Amino acid sequence: xxxxxxxxxxxxxxxxxxxxxxxxxxxxxxxxxxxxxxxxxxxxxxxxxxxxxxxxxxxxxxxxxxxxxxxxxxxxxxxxxxxxxxxxxxxxxxxxxxxxxxxxxxxxxxxxxxxxxxxxxxxxxxxxxxxxxxxxxxxxxxxxxxxxxxxxxxxxxxxxxxxxxxxxxxxxxxxxxxxxxxxxxxxxxxxxxxxxxxxxxxxxxxxxxxxxxxxxxxxxxxxxxxxxxxxxxxxxxxxxxxxxxxxxxxxxxxxxxxxxxxxxxxxxxxxxxxxxxxxxxxxxxxxxxxxxxxxxxx
Amino acid sequence: xxxxxxxxxxxxxxxxxxxxxxxxxxxxxxxxxxxxxxxxxxxxxxxxxxxxxxxxxxxxxxxxxxxxxxxxxxxxxxxxxxxxxxxxxxxxxxxxxxxxxxxxxxxxxxxxxxxxxxxxxxxxxxxxxxxxxxxxxxxxxxxxxxxxxxxxxxxxxxxxxxxxxxxxxxxxxxxxxxxxxxxxxxxxxxxxxxxxxxxxxxxxxxxxxxxxxxxxxxxxxxxxxxxxxxxxxxxxxxxxxxxxxxxxxxxxxxxxxxxxxxxxxxxxxxxxxxxxxxxxxxxxxxxxxxxxxxxxxxxxxxxxxxxxxxxxxxxxxxxxxxxxxxxxxxxxxxxxxxxxxxxxxxxxxxxxxxxxxxxxxxxxxxxxxxxxxxxxxxxxxxxxxxxxxxxxxxxxxxxxxxxxxxxxxxxxxxxxxxxxxxxxxx
Numbered sequence: 152x153x154x155x156x157x158x159x160x161x162x163x164x165x166x167x168x169x170x171x172x173x174x175x176x177x178x179x180x181x182x183x184x185x186x187x188x189x190x191x192x193x194x195x196x197x198x199x200x201x202x203x204x205x206x207x208x209x210x211x212x213x214x215x216x217x218x219x220x221x222x223x224x225x226x227x228x229x230x231x232x233x234x235x236x237x238x239x240x241x242x243x244x245x246x247x248x249x250x251x252x253x254x255x256x257x258x259x260x261x262x263x264x265x266x267x268x269x270x271x272x273x274x275x276x277x278x279x280x281x282x283x284x285x286x287x288x289x290x291x292x293x294x295x296x297x298x299x300x301x302x303x304x305x306x307x308x309x310x311x312x313x314x315x316x317x318x319x320x321x322x323x324x325x326x327x328x329x330x331x332x333x334x335x336x337x338x339x340x341x342x343x344x345x346x347x348x349x350x351x352x353x354x355x356x357x358x359x360x361x362x363x364x365x366x367x368x369x370x371x372x373x374x375x376x377x378x379x380x381x382x383x384x385x386x387x388x389x390x391x392x393x394x395x396x397x398x399x400x401x402x403x404x405x406x407x408x409x410x411x412x413x414x415x416x417x418x419x420x421x422x423x424x425x426x427x428x429x430x431x432x433x434x435x436x437x438x439x440x441x442x443x444x445x446x447x448x449x
Numbered sequence: 450x451x452x453x454x455x456x457x458x459x460x461x462x463x464x465x466x467x468x469x470x471x472x473x474x475x476x477x478x479x480x481x482x483x484x485x486x487x488x489x490x491x492x493x494x495x496x497x498x499x500x501x502x503x504x505x506x507x508x509x510x511x512x513x514x515x516x517x518x519x520x521x522x523x524x525x526x527x528x529x530x531x532x533x534x535x536x537x538x539x540x541x542x543x544x545x546x547x548x549x550x551x552x553x554x555x556x557x558x559x560x561x562x563x564x565x566x567x568x569x570x571x572x573x574x575x576x577x578x579x580x581x582x583x584x585x586x587x588x589x590x591x592x593x594x595x596x597x598x599x600x601x602x603x604x605x606x607x608x609x610x611x612x613x614x615x616x617x618x619x620x621x622x623x624x625x626x627x628x629x630x631x632x633x634x635x636x637x638x639x640x641x642x643x644x645x646x647x648x649x650x651x652x653x654x655x656x657x658x659x660x661x662x663x664x665x666x667x668x669x670x671x672x673x674x675x676x677x678x679x680x681x682x683x684x685x686x687x688x689x690x691x692x693x694x695x696x697x698x699x700x701x702x703x704x705x706x707x708x709x710x711x712x713x714x715x716x717x718x719x720x721x722x723x724x725x726x727x728x729x730x731x732x733x734x735x736x737x738x739x740x741x742x743x744x745x746x747x748x749x750x751x752x753x754x755x756x757x758x759x760x761x762x763x764x765x766x767x768x769x770x771x772x773x774x775x776x777x778x779x780x781x782x783x784x785x786x787x788x789x790x791x792x793x794x795x796x797x798x799x800x801x802x803x804x805x806x807x808x809x810x811x812x813x814x815x816x817x818x819x820x821x822x823x824x825x826x827x828x829x830x831x832x833x834x835x836x837x838x839x840x841x842x843x844x845x846x847x848x849x850x851x852x853x854x855x856x857x858x859x860x861x862x863x864x865x866x867x868x869x870x871x872x873x874x875x
Contacts, residue, residue, distance in 0.1 A: 153682055154682050157675075157678040157679070157681070157682055158675075160678070161674050161675035161678050162675075164674050165672060165674060165675065168672060265488075269488065274487070274488065274492040274493045274496070274497050275493050275497065276493040276494065276695060276698060276726060278698075278702075278726060278727070280702050280727075280730070283702060283703075283706055284702075284705075284706050284730075288706060288707055288708060293681070294678060294681050294682070295681065295707045295708045295709070295712075296678075296707060297703070297706040297707050299706070300674060366671070366672075368702075369671075369672070369699065369702055369703050369706075370671045370672075370695065370698060370699035370702060370703075371493070371494075371695045371698035371699060371702075371726070371727075373490045373492075373493045373494075373694075373695045374488055374489055374490065374492055374493065375488065375489040375490045375492075375537075375669075376490065376669075376671070376695075379490070379669050379670075379671065380671075410675065411675045414664065414666075414675035414676055414678075414679055415675065415678070415679050415682065418662065418663060418664050418665060418679070419665070421635075421664075421665065421666065421667075422635055422665075422666075422667050
């Protein structure tokens with residue numbers, strides 16, 4: 152029973168983290184058909200911005216609780232600003248190119264951003280642990296959990312709900328779904344596709360940066376951290392189906408639960424299980440669980 | 450005709466004098482390849498402190514300001530010119546870069562490598578290119594257990610020493626020890642560390658030890674929530690971890706927040722790098738190692754005082770064990786040259802390096818394993834405690850080199866499993 156509880160909680164926490172990381176990635180692919188390799192760099196950018204601002208904030212001796220606002224605010228500001236620069240300054244000139252070309256372009260952005268981060272923040276680790284420890288812990292059935300991790304579950308639910316509402320209940324969301332279904336027809340109907348692309352990329356980059364900021368308090372922020380998570384994020388969105396928000400949610404839950412189960416019952420296969428699940432899903436549904444297979448336009 | 454002859458003569462003269470001055474310059478410098486992580490997750494806690502130590506020690510060697518008995522300026526009478534190279538990118542890239550260092554940059558020697566994978570890949574290329582190479586930080590015992598090398602040396606003891614000493618420490622200090630658990634990185638470093646620790650404990654306790662759980666998360670995973678729960682569910686008398694760098698930081702932060710470190714005995718075989726940044730999260734009683742007698746465990750000496758003071762003043766933080774490892778490698782290389790004499794051939798330097806005994810800032814280094822190419826040092830563990838808020842150590846145990854390093858020519862695992870014959874621990 153204790154072990155089952157641990158698996159459920161650990162799986163949920165890990166799934167929440169994965170969903171926050173992969174939501175922006177799958178949103179950008181769904182709308183823009185860009186497999187954004189630089190997503191990991193936005194994650195790192197958010198972590199560095201959040202950690203450095205939180206470090207500065209605590210050095211001023213201000214109210215500790217407001218550090219959450221500083222953490223999230225700094226990351227969103229950095230993610231949105233750099234996202235806008237990348238989309239307006241580079242990506243918009245590349246629209247219409249082959250998806251493989253876009254992968255190479257965003258990979259170049261990733262490399263540039265990784266070096267830019269090192270130029271700005273150096274290679275020394277940054278810490279922003281105060282928000283992680285501030286919330287305390289909860290003891291339950293002989294297990295102790297950090298309350299910050301429960302907050303992470305709440306934030307991922309909020310992000311999921313916000314994306315669902317935005318896509319299904321707002322005018323811009325409906326316009327965006329038209330573009331997802333058929334970009335050419337959307338353009339012919341008078342929808343400003345370019346503007347929607349900019350908004351989408353900025354939101355995706357912002358969510359990526361937010362994911363980094365929310366992760367930063369639990370670890371040391373170091374160079375290369377963005378590259379480590381991008382592979383996991385790809386596994387999640389591929390399982391759920393590229394471009395599907397609900398697919399990312401289910402993919403994150405599957406990966407999170409599978410990993411937690413492996414860690415507790417078969418720790419020797421922990422590394423293998425994520426990619427085994429991905430391989431299994433792709434063997435039966437190559438387009439992923441939630442993506443709809445499209446007829447190819449000739 | 451006359452004019453063109455004059456031009457040709459001028460060009461020839463310029464080329465000759467240019468060549469001469471180039472040769473004269475080349476003779477004045479000792480080009481040293483230095484390979485360490487300058488990017489990626491290992492750069493902050495390992496690569497950069499090592500590079501800082503290299504900058505500090507090379508300046509001191511060139512200026513002749515290292516404390517006595519180290520004498521003279523430079524190496525082989527020549528000033529050291531460092532050629533830095535980023536270790537990031539994996540073993541295949543590093544072997545190509547090693548060739549570039551030797552064949553394009555023309556280095557006289559190479560000091561480098563933190564990753565065990567790189568340390569296993571580089572020696573065969575070093576042998577092929579006949580280049581004196583000093584491995585400064587990596588821990589895998591396989592380098593000299595699986596092959597003999599002429600041009601390759603390692604001035605740091607193997608990781609086996611850390612884990613054999615760790616097993617001895619918990620065996621001697623935890624009277625009710627019955628169960629152990631482990632969390633180690635999922636690659637050769639983590640697996641070898643856990644294997645040496647558990648096998649040594651089995652020998653010391655006559656097989657009377659139970660493993661409750663053994664966790665091997667991916668290197669640089671960063672998220673250890675499930676592993677921490679598994680360690681709570683499968684509670685043990687002591688938890689062993691050989692995590693290093695950012696993984697240690699993340700584990701300490703997450704485990705401390707969940708009370709794991711306060712509720713359990715934990716031994717960090719390479720935990721010293723976390724002391725400066727996250728010491729406040731480590732509870733009193735945590736058992737800490739520094740991969741040798743380094744940092745807070747370094748014996749008092751003029752050289753150590755100089756190293757600690759100069760490093761802290763120049764870089765704003767005390768040196769951790771990767772910095773000590775680098776200093777040790779550079780001092781070893783200089784002393785091997787000094788002993789061989791100015792103008793000595795590479796073979797003569799190798800002869801003087803083999804079996805060399807010298808003192809680095811972490812104390813005595815004996816090049817007594819791997820047919821004189823592999824170092825053995827003492828190993829130290831202690832319990833963290835606080836005096837007036839300052840971190841210090843209690844229950845410090847120093848294990849002599851011959852207590853925790855297998856004799857020359859013996860495979861570590863076979864030595865442990867045969868009961869560690871010849872171990873001298875007094």
